[in-house]
Amino acid sequence: MTEIQLDPGIDRKIDTSAMKVTDEVAIQITGMNKWYGSFHVLRDINMTVNRGERIVICGPSGSGKSTLIRCINRLEEHQAGQIIVDGTELSGDLKNIDKVRSEVGMVFQHFNLFPHLTILENCTLAPIWVRKVPKREAEETAMHFLEKVKIPEQANKFPGQLSGGQQQRVAIARSLCMKPRIMLFDEPTSALDPEMIKEVLDTMIALAEEGMTMLCVTHEMGFAQAVANRVIFMDQGQIVEQNEPREFFNNPQSDRTKLFLSQILGH
Amino acid sequence: MSDTHAQTVAYVRNEMLAPSDPPLREAGAVKWLRENLFSGALNTILTLASLLVIWYALAAIGPWLLNSVWSAGSLAECRAILDGTSGACFSVITDRWHQLLFGFYPPQHYWRPVLALALLFAALAPVLFPALPRKLMIFTAVYPFIGYHLLWGGSVWFPVSVALGFVAGYLAYVLLARVSTLIAVFGAILAPVFWWAFAAGAFDQTMSSILPLGLEFVRSDRFGGFLISLIIGISGISLSLPIGILLALGRQSDMVFLKSVCVVVIEFIRGVPLITLLFTASLLLNYFLPPGTTFDLILRVIIMVTLFASAYMAEVIRGGLAALPKGQYEAADALGLNYWKAQRLIIMPQALKISIPGIVNTFIGLFKDTTLVVFIGLLDPIGLSNAIRADTNWNGIYWELFIFIAALFFIFCFGMSRYSMYLERRLKTDHK
Ligand SMILES: Nc1ncnc2c1ncn2[C@@H]1O[C@H](COP(=O)(O)OP(=O)(O)OP(=O)(O)O)[C@@H](O)[C@H]1O
Ligand SMILES: [Mg+2]
Numbered sequence: 001m002t003e004i005q006l007d008p009g010i011d012r013k014i015d016t017s018a019m020k021v022t023d024e025v026a027i028q029i030t031g032m033n034k035w036y037g038s039f040h041v042l043r044d045i046n047m048t049v050n051r052g053e054r055i056v057i058c059g060p061s062g063s064g065k066s067t068l069i070r071c072i073n074r075l076e077e078h079q080a081g082q083i084i085v086d087g088t089e090l091s092g093d094l095k096n097i098d099k100v101r102s103e104v105g106m107v108f109q110h111f112n113l114f115p116h117l118t119i120l121e122n123c124t125l126a127p128i129w130v131r132k133v134p135k136r137e138a139e140e141t142a143m144h145f146l147e148k149v150k151i152p153e154q155a156n157k158f159p160g161q162l163s164g165g166q167q168q169r170v171a172i173a174r175s176l177c178m179k180p181r182i183m184l185f186d187e188p189t190s191a192l193d194p195e196m197i198k199e200v201l202d203t204m205i206a207l208a209e210e211g212m213t214m215l216c217v218t219h220e221m222g223f224a225q226a227v228a229n230r231v232i233f234m235d236q237g238q239i240v241e242q243n244e245p246r247e248f249f250n251n252p253q254s255d256r257t258k259l260f261l262s263q264i265l266g267h
Numbered sequence: 268m269s270d271t272h273a274q275t276v277a278y279v280r281n282e283m284l285a286p287s288d289p290p291l292r293e294a295g296a297v298k299w300l301r302e303n304l305f306s307g308a309l310n311t312i313l314t315l316a317s318l319l320v321i322w323y324a325l326a327a328i329g330p331w332l333l334n335s336v337w338s339a340g341s342l343a344e345c346r347a348i349l350d351g352t353s354g355a356c357f358s359v360i361t362d363r364w365h366q367l368l369f370g371f372y373p374p375q376h377y378w379r380p381v382l383a384l385a386l387l388f389a390a391l392a393p394v395l396f397p398a399l400p401r402k403l404m405i406f407t408a409v410y411p412f413i414g415y416h417l418l419w420g421g422s423v424w425f426p427v428s429v430a431l432g433f434v435a436g437y438l439a440y441v442l443l444a445r446v447s448t449l450i451a452v453f454g455a456i457l458a459p460v461f462w463w464a465f466a467a468g469a470f471d472q473t474m475s476s477i478l479p480l481g482l483e484f485v486r487s488d489r490f491g492g493f494l495i496s497l498i499i500g501i502s503g504i505s506l507s508l509p510i511g512i513l514l515a516l517g518r519q520s521d522m523v524f525l526k527s528v529c530v531v532v533i534e535f536i537r538g539v540p541l542i543t544l545l546f547t548a549s550l551l552l553n554y555f556l557p558p559g560t561t562f563d564l565i566l567r568v569i570i571m572v573t574l575f576a577s578a579y580m581a582e583v584i585r586g587g588l589a590a591l592p593k594g595q596y597e598a599a600d601a602l603g604l605n606y607w608k609a610q611r612l613i614i615m616p617q618a619l620k621i622s623i624p625g626i627v628n629t630f631i632g633l634f635k636d637t638t639l640v641v642f643i644g645l646l647d648p649i650g651l652s653n654a655i656r657a658d659t660n661w662n663g664i665y666w667e668l669f670i671f672i673a674a675l676f677f678i679f680c681f682g683m684s685r686y687s688m689y690l691e692r693r694l695k696t697d698h699k
Contacts, residue, residue: 004483075597094605102603110596116616116696125612126602178602 006249006265007225010202021229024051025084026182027072032081036065042078043068043237049179056224056245059234060260065175068186068234072215073104073138086181102130105175108188111167113159117184119146119170121208131178132192138177145173149203166198166255170202176207183207185216219264225249233257281377331355341660361663363655369506370491370646376420383417386410387501394499395686418490418498420482424474428467432459439492441613473524489567491646493675498565500634500679503572507633511580512619516610518585529581536578542639546572549643555650576633583625587618622692627687629679648672 008014028186039062045143049055057065070076071083074090074097074150083090085100095164110250113124113145125143127133146152149169153161159167175183185204189197201223208227210212218224224231225245232242233256240249241257283378304314335355338361339345345421360367369377391411393403410425475481490498513562517529536544548567591614619626639651652668655661 073601075600098603098605101601104601106601108594108601109600110592110594112592112594113614114595114598114617116620116694126604129608129612130603160696174602 001170002017006222008200008201008205010205012202013210014205014226018052018209019052019202019227019229021050021052023165025049027054027215028082028085029072030082030083031117032071032078034071034076034078034080041237042071045239047232047239049182049213049215052211053230054208054212054228055216055230055232056228057215057232057234058215058260058264059240063234064103064237065234065236066186067187069106069215072182073101073106073186075106080151088181090162098130100134102126102178103181105178105180105183107168107171107175107183107185107188109191111159111164113167113171113174115159116155118158119151119162122159122170123174126174127177131191135259142173145176146170148176148206149173150199163196164192165199168192168196168200170205172200172207181193182213182215185214185218187219189218189220196251221249221265227251233260235260275498282397282648293508335360342664343660344661346673355670356664357667357671359655359661359667361658363651363661364671366492366655367648367649367675368492370492370651371489371490372485372494372637373483373489376485379417379420379482379485383414383636385499386417387646390414398573416482419485419487421484422471422475424471424478424480427465427474428471431463431470432467435459435462452670474572487563490565491670492651495565495640495645495647496637496676497679498635499569499572502569503576503633503637504620504630506569507576507580507629509586510577512615514577514583515580516590520587531583533578538575541572541575541636542642545643546573547571564643564645568643568645572633572637575636579632580626580628583622583629584618586625587620587622588614590621591617616622620691623691623694627683631683634680634683635676647677 012072013040026050027047029045029047030253032042032045033040038176053084057068058253059065067076071078071090077217078090086103088096088100090100093210113119114125117125120142121138123146124138126133127138127141128135141151143155149172151166152175154162154166159170172188188204189200192200197220203222204214205227206214216223216228228245230242231245233240233248233250233254235256241252241254243253248257249261252261305311318448331353332355333355334349334352336345336348336355338357339348339358340362341499342356342359349356365377368604369380372380387410389405392410393399393401395408410431410432416423416426429505437457438461439458440451443451443454514533517525518533520526520529545568548571549564552562552567595613595617596609604612638647638649640647641653644650648656649672652665652672655668656664
């Protein structure tokens with residue numbers, strides 16, 4: 001049997017030297033449940049993420065992937081179980097929530113840039129108002145990250161003047177300006193055209209190469225195979241299977257996973 | 268055959284084209300007329316019909332306006348000059364303009380309202396035009412006290428003692444903010460209340476006896492004319508926007524109690540005619556206040572007009588809030604901005620921008636509604652026009668007075684409307 005080889009989506013070679021999983025726990029989720037009204041959307045989620053891990057979460061539509069990662073920075077509230085991020089437990093305590101949110105970056109499917117602010121202002125807003133960084137310094141940091149995502153020349157434009165791919169890269173830069181220790185991505189490429197998907201994936205891979213802890217909901221299986229150290233498959237609000245990518249793609253165990261993979265990989 | 272076909276399909280450009288200027292548009296008045304007024308039969312008919320209407324209107328009003336009399340001591344004198352021809356008698360304006368503008372404000376003090384108005388524009392400038400230095404906002408903050416003192420006069424220590432209450436609130440907030448935001452907010456509310464209730468009066472009296480400074484006091488019943496419209500309109504406008512924002516946020520809040528209070532306030536005030544609120548202000552309020560309190564009628568009216576406009580404002584702003592995508596709230600949350608910072612930096616700038624037409628609509632409506640105070644006996648321009656007619660000299664004159672009053676209101680309302688258009692253009696960053 002030949003191994004499945006997926007296209008990582010970018011043209012360069014990926015440097016894996018700095019992608020190291022450490023022993024330090026970044027996120028610990030135990031016995032977590034969530035309901036929307038009477039609808040049991042997440043069921044008994046248990047999962048530990050160590051610092052340096054790159055986790056890809058996949059699964060059919062409506063399986064609760066977005067809900068899961070949105071619980072990690074409490075955009076959604078869980079009703080049972082425990083979520084501990086960087087040693088801080090997420091509960092009703094607003095101080096803890098703010099602390100976690102300023103350390104966890106999030107990138108959305110629809111970018112959610114602030115349309116009334118320039119690109120540079122989008123990037124400096126949170127550092128200035130949340131971290132109390134002086135404006136000058138915040139702008140320098142912002143330019144640094146805008147260069148990283150390869151659009152420093154757009155700094156003074158407004159989001160509406162940028163292409164989708166550029167907007168998503170700004171959104172990534174905006175999160176990075178808060179110097180997060182963990183990055184969450186919720187289908188960052190699924191609102192984009194193929195050419196733009198590539199530039200966003202490239203940015204995300206560069207981030208992984210620097211050793212960022214990442215949780216990424218995506219259907220880009222090439223990205224998963226090239227970058228992830230673990231792939232989690234969800235269905236009906238539960239974690240059905242998780243494995244390192246090679247095993248996951250070549251030797252899926254559960255029937256649901258097999259079905260999902262055959263649909264998404266088209267064989 | 269296939270050879271030529273292949274040649275026409277495959278194509279390689281050898282030379283790149285340099286960019287060139289866009290073609291010049293054809294110009295000329297005739298072309299403009301043809302395109303804008305006479306393009307097609309229907310448009311030609313509409314153009315001609317409009318011209319006809321304009322012609323009739325001008326033919327009716329024009330001679331009357333052109334044949335106007337500007338200096339006469341009474342309507343009878345005016346008629347004598349006109350000698351049976353049709354003509355406007357604007358001499359009533361030259362005779363009584365000061366009353367229409369200032370009411371019965373003492374003439375030797377006219378400079379005070381004029382200066383207050385000039386300073387008002389200076390105070391508004393940094394709010395309206397962000398290009399001006401932010402430091403000017405300090406003047407905007409102290410303007411209400413300066414404006415009050417110029418208009419009403421009295422001891423200068425009274426507005427100072429009121430202002431010190433706000434300073435006390437600010438200091439309490441800054442000092443307590445280190446302990447906890449909630450305590451700081453309570454402190455910021457309690458400190459001024461205590462100051463006003465227990466210390467401000469004594470402070471006013473002592474300072475006045477040590478250093479009696481001030482302008483001659485002018486009683487509220489001397490105020491009138493356009494001055495009163497401006498005082499009520501501008502106070503109402505500048506207070507109703509922040510109160511409206513708070514009501515709108517309260518209505519959106521998750522806190523059930525706060526939410527119901529806001530809903531009840533908004534729905535009650537919107538459900539009641541302004542004139543009822545004004546009568547309440549002028550007649551009923553005295554029953555509810557502790558006996559002996561004198562509570563200025565103009566101030567009472569300002570409170571009622573403000574409440575009325577705030578309820579409308581709240582709904583206009585709620586519309587703007589509803590138009591914002593949920594993603595904006597989520598992005599602000601995800602970046603760690605707390606509720607007030609998210610509101611101030613992300614949500615309100617966008618919601619208010621969307622609501623500009625509705626907000627300005629409410630402003631203009633409020634400003635024109637100030638003429639309703641005539642029904643509770645305040646002498647606004649309409650009230651004064653009645654008073655002027657009560658004089659035998661001018662008994663029976665209507666149009667000229669109303670044209671003058673309309674022109675005054677039009678200048679201010681049109682100004683607001685133009686400013687809002689400028690603002691919308693300046694804030695347009697979505698590039699749709
Ligand atoms: N606010 C909400 N209220 C009620 N039900 C919701 C809400 N948000 C999501 N759901 C439901 O919860 C389930 C999981 O939603 P979720 O968005 O997490 O799915 P997903 O795995 O991200 O799907 P997709 O791939 O389509 O994004 C879905 O069935 C959805 O209908
Ligand atoms: Mg989703």
